[in-house]
Amino acid sequence: xxxxxxxxxxxxxxxxxxxxxxxxxxxxxxxxxxxxxxxxxxxxxxxxxxxxxxxxxxxxxxxxxxxxxxxxxxxxxxxxxxxxxxxxxxxxxxxxxxxxxxxxxxxxxxxxxxxxxxxxxxxxxxxxxxxxxxxxxxxxxxxxxxxxxxxxxxxxxxxxxxxxxxxxxxxxxxxxxxxxxxxxxxxxxxxxxxxxxxxxxxxxxxxxxxxxxxxxxxxxxxxxxxxxxxxxxxxxxxxxxxxxxxxxxxxxxxxxxx
Numbered sequence: 001x002x003x004x005x006x007x008x009x010x011x012x013x014x015x016x017x018x019x020x021x022x023x024x025x026x027x028x029x030x031x032x033x034x035x036x037x038x039x040x041x042x043x044x045x046x047x048x049x050x051x052x053x054x055x056x057x058x059x060x061x062x063x064x065x066x067x068x069x070x071x072x073x074x075x076x077x078x079x080x081x082x083x084x085x086x087x088x089x090x091x092x093x094x095x096x097x098x099x100x101x102x103x104x105x106x107x108x109x110x111x112x113x114x115x116x117x118x119x120x121x122x123x124x125x126x127x128x129x130x131x132x133x134x135x136x137x138x139x140x141x142x143x144x145x146x147x148x149x150x151x152x153x154x155x156x157x158x159x160x161x162x163x164x165x166x167x168x169x170x171x172x173x174x175x176x177x178x179x180x181x182x183x184x185x186x187x188x189x190x191x192x193x194x195x196x197x198x199x200x201x202x203x204x205x206x207x208x209x210x211x212x213x214x215x216x217x218x219x220x221x222x223x224x225x226x227x228x229x230x231x232x233x234x235x236x237x238x239x240x241x242x243x244x245x246x247x248x249x250x251x252x253x254x255x256x257x258x
Contacts, residue, residue, distance in 0.1 A: 001244075001245045001246065001247050002031050002109065002111075002112065002184075002242055002243070002244055002245070003217055003242075003243045003245050004023045004024065004031065004033065004217070004240070004241065004242045004243070005023070005217040005218055005220075005221050005240070005241050006021045006022065006023045006033070006221075006238075006239070006240040006241075007021075007218075007221040007222065007224075007225055007238070007239050007240075008021050008236070008237065008238040008239075009225045009228075009229065009233075009236070009237045009238075010236055011196060011228075011229065011233040011234060011235055011236050011237055012229060012232070012233035012234065013233065013234040013235070014234075014235065014236055016043075016045070016046055017046070017236045018037065018038035018039070018045035018046045018048075018049055018236055019035065019036070019037050019038070019049060019194050019196070019236040019237070019238040020034075020035070020036045020038070020046075020049035020050050020052070020053040020102075020238075021034065021035045021036075021053075021194075021238040021239075021240055022034050022053055022057055022240075023192075023240045023242070026060055026061045026063055027061055027062075028063060028064060028065040029065065030060070030063060030072075030108060030109060030110055030114075031107070031108070031109040031114075031242060032057065032060055032061075032106070032107070032108055032109075033106065033107045033190070033192050033240040033242055034053050034056055034057060034104065034105070034106045034107075034192075034240075035103075035104070035105050035106075035122050035192045035193065035194055035238050035239075035240055036048070036049035036050075036052045036053045036102045036103060036104045036122070036169075037049060037102060037103040037120065037121075037122050037194040037195065037196070037236070037238070038050075038052075038100065038101070038102040039100065039101050039102065039103075039165075039168065040091075040097065040098075040099055040100030040101060041100075043096065043097075044091075044096065044097045044098075044099075044100035045100060045102070047090065047097060047100060048087050048090075048091070048097075048100040048101055048102040048169075048170050049102045051083070051086050051087050051090060051170075052083040052084075052086070052087055052102045052104050052169055052170065053083075053104075055079070055082055055083040055086045055087075056079040056080060056082075056083050056104070056106055059075075059078070059079040059082060060075060060076070060079050060108060063075055066110075067110070069110070069113070069114070069115075069181075072108055072110060072114055072115055073115045073179055073181075075108070076106060076108045076115050076117045076179065077117060077177060077179060079106075080104060080106065080117050080119065080169070080177045081175075081177070083104065083169060083170075084119075084169050084170055084172075084174075084175050085173075086170075087100065087101065087102065087169060087170025088170050088171070088172070088173055090170075091170060091171075099171065100170060100171075101165075101168035101169055101170040101171035102120070102168065102169050102170055103118075103119060103120025103121055103122040103165070103168060103169065103194070103195075104117070104118060104119050104120065104122065104169050104177075105117070105118040105120075105122040105123060105124050105136060105192050105193075106118070106192075107124065107182065107190055107192060107242060109182075109184075109190075109242065112183060112184040112185075112244045113181070113182065113183040113184070114181070114182060115179055115180065115181055115182065116135055116136065116179070116180045116181075116182055116190075117177045117178070117179050118136045118177060118178055119139060119167055119168060119169045119175060119176075119177050119178070120138075120139050120165050120167060120168050120169065121138040121139060121140050121163075121165060121195050121198075122136075122192070122193065122194050122195065123135075123136050123138070123192070123193055123195075123198050124136045124180075124182075124190060124191070124192050125190070125191040125193075125203070125206060125207075125210075126182065126184075126188065126189075126190060126191075127188065127189040127190070127191055127206075127207055127210045127211050128185075128188050128211075129211065130207050130208050130211035130212075131207040131211070132191070132203045132204070132206045132207030132210065132211075134203065135180055135182065136178065136180070137178065139165055139166045139167035139168075139178075140162065140163070140164060140165055140166060141162075141164040141165075141166055142162045142164070143166075144166060162199070163195070163199075184242070184243075184244035185244065186244050186245070186246045187213070187243075187244065187245075187246075188243070188244055189210055189211070189241055189242065189243040189244070190241070190242040190243075191206065191210050191239065191240070191241050192239070192240040192241075192242075193206075193224075193237075193238060193239045193240075194235075194236060194237065194238040194239075195235065196228060196233075196235035196236045196237035196238065197224060197225075197228050197237050197238070197239055199235065200227070200228040200231035200232060200233070200235075200237075201224060201227045201228055201231065205227060206224070209223050209224055209227065210224065210241060217241055217243060220241065221239050221241060224239050225237050225239065
């Protein structure tokens with residue numbers, strides 16, 4: 001069974017939650033998790049993330065049962081591309097939405113295997129035995145500087161321009177998404193989050209907390225939100241978790257927003 005949970009918190013500073021998060025089962029039993037972190041200021045960021053999430057969710061909810069893996073990958077890619085078109089059209093149609101955009105990270109699973117698609121710096125981690133392995137690569141200026149050897153690993157987390165994206169959904173007519181395959185063994189967990197969590201909670205602590213099998217997924221999600229809040233909470237915080245708990249991989253979902 002795939003157990004899932006989602007949680008989101010506005011944080012201690014922001015007046016609007018520009019994150020959108022959804023996780024659950026499609027009508028034909030695929031497990032789908034999506035987090036989008038909007039940008040563009042009050043209303044615009046909220047609108048961008050909501051439109052992106054709703055577009056991807058609505059398209060993938062129409063998927064026919066028992067598709068082969070290759071078609072799942074194509075479907076996830078196509079849904080994200082259509083979300084880009086939707087957000088970009090809305091941004092062009094109304095001055096108050098000018099330059100709005102959003103990150104997105106989405107997981108689509110058939111049973112315990114599937115694909116992750118992402119644009120921006122919202123992340124996916126695989127949690128194994130209390131350790132977190134980052135599955136996505138941030139589309140940010142500082143990550144490019146790091147890959148080119150211009151800044152050190154230590155500078156990566158504290159650089160003043162660490163939130164500058166090199167790729168976002170909805171800001172341009174054409175964008176590409178990174179796709180990666182993922183398979184969950186029994187006891188493993190897929191964690192999706194916005195940078196309001198990953199910027200304030202270390203990878204080590206993400207793995208330790210998300211991997212506490214003795215407590216519920218809801219408690220683990222709550223602890224992660226609290227860690228980000230205690231570290232300052234200056235951004236919206238969102239998390240979605242998908243855990244393979246054995247037997248038939250049928251999705252079961254809990255959710256809340258604070």
